[in-house]
Amino acid sequence: MTEPTRPMRRQDIRRENEKAILLAAEKVFAEAGFGGATMQLIADLAGLPKANLHYYFATKEELYRSVVQNIFEIWLQAANCFDAARGPVDGISAYIDAKMEISRRHPDGSKVWASEVMHGAPVLQDYMESTLREWTDGRVEIIRRWIEEGKMDPVDPRHLLYMLWATTQHYADFGHQIETLNGGKSLSDRQWREAKENIKRVILTGIGAQPA
Template sequence: MTLSTPTPVRKIEIREANEARILEAAEKVFALNGYKGAATGDIAREAGLPKANVHYYFKTKSDLYREVLTHVLNDWMSAASTFEALDDPAEALRTYVSAKMEFSRKRPYGSRVWAREIMSGAPVLDNFLSTTLKTWLKQRTRIIRRWIREGKIKAVDPHALLYMIWATTQHYADFEQQIIILNGGKALSDRSYRQKTEQVVELILGSVGLNGS
């Protein structure tokens, strides 16, 4: 029996499945070693494919890296969009911090790829940061200022507050290994993580003068 021509549908399925596997593997390897430190061979091994296939689907390492960053970015922004201009700042902050903590739990590698990209000087994310993220920050800053004006929260520096939220929530992804070691070598259970999330929410709310649920 000779090879029959595969249907276009089947081809597309294969492509999508392989691209997804490679992207997932790449996110992990870039997270652990950074862009320069990541070898396409490592990514291929992690994905369970020959090295040549990685280059077949993504051409260059740089292209693959940009794709990974784009995916992380989309999910990061998706969590960011939960910060809304609600009347109740406690509710808004609680929702946002929880979404960021969930992102850290579900995409720890993605968070680290982001962190490493920034620590390398943000060569690829530079444009995103100075446009999309800057606009986002300006809008949320306005919301926070309004809450302060209306006497709903303490007078705090909005940037300092948002940086604290980002830093604290992302710490649970980026420094996961340190947290595990300090926890006696055991990873946080889903239950413990939910409690930590609640604690982080309470600390953030307290920092702007909003007390206990």
């Protein structure tokens, strides 16, 4: 019995319900897109009556915004790997690992994020123009320094970042395609490890940063 007794404190109720709604919403938005998602479906998945959703989130847009913001946080968090590193091998390896872990553990989030961007970022445009831009500029600077210090070949930092994003997120966003091509089965632990290793090897070798 993991189910605790009924009486919950107010705080807990709020927290748990919001969490359940956000989780359900993430999944439904990922599977159906914003337009295809319905509050009823999200409510059912969260195990709550629809009207209760509107108690916590006034509108569909507000709920969506919360979901997308959550994802953006996670996305940015993976960034820290970069800063701690002393060179491209450490930094990029760690970043690839982190992003692949997100693709594996948070595929729905990744899809919602992809969808949001594909549709022109109607909700997150301001974040992209501020936070994301700053983050990117910072990393570009780091990569530039690595190049100057001769730690890697002179590759355009921006295109390198795009490549890292694309390659890692692909395993979440196009997970269904990958599964289909994998005989309908999701990737095993081993296959995920191989994926990571392949990406790291090709990119690190490709930018001339591999020690060997």
